[in-house]
Amino acid sequence: MGALEEDIRKFLKDQGISVMGMAGPERLEGPPSLDPSYTMRGAKSIVCFAMPMNVEAIYDFLSKKTPVTHNTDQLIANQKIHHIATRLAAYIKTMGHRARAVPTNNNYRRSPDVFATHPVFSHRFGAIASGIGAQGMSGNVMTREHGAAVYLSTVVTDAVLESDPLIPARYFVDNYCKKCLICDKACPAKMFEMDKEEYVLLNGELHARGKRRDIDLCNASCFGLHGLAPDRTFSSWGLHWITSWIGREPDPMRENIRLKLQKKGGAVGDSTDRYRLIRSLGFKLHPEEWIDDWKIVRRYEDLPEDELEQRKVQSGLIRKYLGINITNTNVLTCGQCALVCGPDIRESAKRLKLLREGGIVVTGKDGRTVVARTFEEAAAIRKQYPLRVPRSRMLSDSLRSIFMWHRLYFGIEPVATVRNWLYQRKLKRAVDAAYKR
Numbered sequence: 292m293g294a295l296e297e298d299i300r301k302f303l304k305d306q307g308i309s310v311m312g313m314a315g316p317e318r319l320e321g322p323p324s325l326d327p328s329y330t331m332r333g334a335k336s337i338v339c340f341a342m343p344m345n346v347e348a349i350y351d352f353l354s355k356k357t358p359v360t361h362n363t364d365q366l367i368a369n370q371k372i373h374h375i376a377t378r379l380a381a382y383i384k385t386m387g388h389r390a391r392a393v394p395t396n397n398n399y400r401r402s403p404d405v406f407a408t409h410p411v412f413s414h415r416f417g418a419i420a421s422g423i424g425a426q427g428m429s430g431n432v433m434t435r436e437h438g439a440a441v442y443l444s445t446v447v448t449d450a451v452l453e454s455d456p457l458i459p460a461r462y463f464v465d466n467y468c469k470k471c472l473i474c475d476k477a478c479p480a481k482m483f484e485m486d487k488e489e490y491v492l493l494n495g496e497l498h499a500r501g502k503r504r505d506i507d508l509c510n511a512s513c514f515g516l517h518g519l520a521p522d523r524t525f526s527s528w529g530l531h532w533i534t535s536w537i538g539r540e541p542d543p544m545r546e547n548i549r550l551k552l553q554k555k556g557g558a559v560g561d562s563t564d565r566y567r568l569i570r571s572l573g574f575k576l577h578p579e580e581w582i583d584d585w586k587i588v589r590r591y592e593d594l595p596e597d598e599l600e601q602r603k604v605q606s607g608l609i610r611k612y613l614g615i616n617i618t619n620t621n622v623l624t625c626g627q628c629a630l631v632c633g634p635d636i637r638e639s640a641k642r643l644k645l646l647r648e649g650g651i652v653v654t655g656k657d658g659r660t661v662v663a664r665t666f667e668e669a670a671a672i673r674k675q676y677p678l679r680v681p682r683s684r685m686l687s688d689s690l691r692s693i694f695m696w697h698r699l700y701f702g703i704e705p706v707a708t709v710r711n712w713l714y715q716r717k718l719k720r721a722v723d724a725a726y727k728r
Contacts, residue, residue: 293453298382299311303375310343310423310434310437311339313336314337314421314422314452314454316335321416322416322491324412327447329411329412331389334449336447336448336451337447338383338445339443340375340444341418341434341443342368343436343437345364348361352630353630353649354648357601358528358623359594360594361630362620363605367582370395370582371582372444376392376445379446380392383446388450390449393417393444394576396569398410398412398574400707401701405697412447417443418434418443419458420454422456422458423455424441426463426491427439428469428474428483428501429500433463438632438634438638438639461499464488477627477628479520479625480536484501485501485502487502488502491718495721497721505541510552511555512625514624515625516533516555517529517531518532518625519651521538521539524647525646525649526652527624527652529625529652530654536551557689559680559685560680563691563695565617568613602620630642649662654673654676655672
């Protein structure tokens with residue numbers, strides 16, 4: 292290991308990071324989102340590192356105890372890891388090299404399809420290339436230390452770094468995932484076909500994951516637009532249901548998933564502000580000093596007993612620091628495929644049990660969240676206290692959302708389009724050769 296690599300490791304350890312890796316130029320062959328030069332012209336290498344999620348907050352979230360602690364952990368950790376990456380980039384600059392931190396999330400390329408959300412740089416692919424993780428069946432990157440419940444960050448640099456050892460491409464898929472598949476059991480929208488595989492081609496090697504039925508099924512769950520599991524025994528923290536999906540698995544071969552996602556998103560009245568909040572926390576770098584203020588809502592024991600008071604504290608902090616007025620501060624409603632994935636199968640099974648026994652969340656009297664124990668109870672509460680959104684609010688939210696997504700992500704990038712087309716051809720040839728199609 293060279294002196295620069297040693298210095299980088301020591302710097303990250305001093306920042307409290309223990310899971311880290313590096314990839315040099317020979318390790319960065321893959322889809323356009325593995326190209327560091329898109330983030331910084333002339334970039335040749337990457338440094339990737341991971342921070343574990345707060346496990347107690349995961350337990351709170353999955354068991355339906357409260358969503359507040361996990362939402363707060365996401366907020367604090369995304370900002371903290373972004374600050375660490377920014378400091379690392381500044382440190383590498385003092386060593387005579389150029390460097391730049393990649394935003395933690397919501398850093399997407401422009402596309403004619405604004406919902407395509409191709410990352411400028413994929414932290415997942417970076418984590419694989421730098422040897423800190425490998426792909427699991429859910430497509431999430433798994434680490435040996437923490438499973439998939441981690442936050443990832445990357446710094447790109449023009450320094451030529453020595454690559455760290457890789458985790459074998461099928462390490463988790465063959466030795467862990469196929470004995471587990473708990474991520475599939477935790478998905479309300481049933482996005483995966485776990486009896487089939489699809490692949491990512493990185494550095495000439497195929498990395499397997501479960502076949503995705505339709506990525507918009509994941510979007511529907513993550514935006515809280517459909518939180519009810521097909522067997523109607525549990526839900527995510529999403530308060531909405533797509534009526535035609537109740538009691539069954541959506542079928543992308545027979546229905547337009549994107550259209551149903553858009554219709555539901557346009558009917559809930561707060562999609563724009565929810566996304567603005569998520570993007571602000573994942574993409575922008577805020578002053579580090581204000582993170583301390585959020586610690587008052589980080590532990591369950593520190594929360595006000597009344598749910599509406601909890602929301603008031605959260606919405607006050609959001610308004611004060613981010614300038615966003617939002618009533619429902621629980622914007623992170625799912626991500627359960629990653630949250631249930633612990634460092635071993637026993638821990639993952641424990642998390643799934645918490646989720647499945649946690650119940651179904653619905654809106655009750657005065658807008659309070661109620662956790663129902665059965666579908667019949669949940670349906671009765673929804674009927675008694677229906678979520679009504681004024682048409683004027685629906686229209687305003689829909690127009691604002693259309694404008695926001697097109698302003699942020701609409702466009703044409705010919706170079707990336709051609710590179711992706713070439714990559715897809717190379718991927719197809721590799722799959723055909725490997726499986727003798």
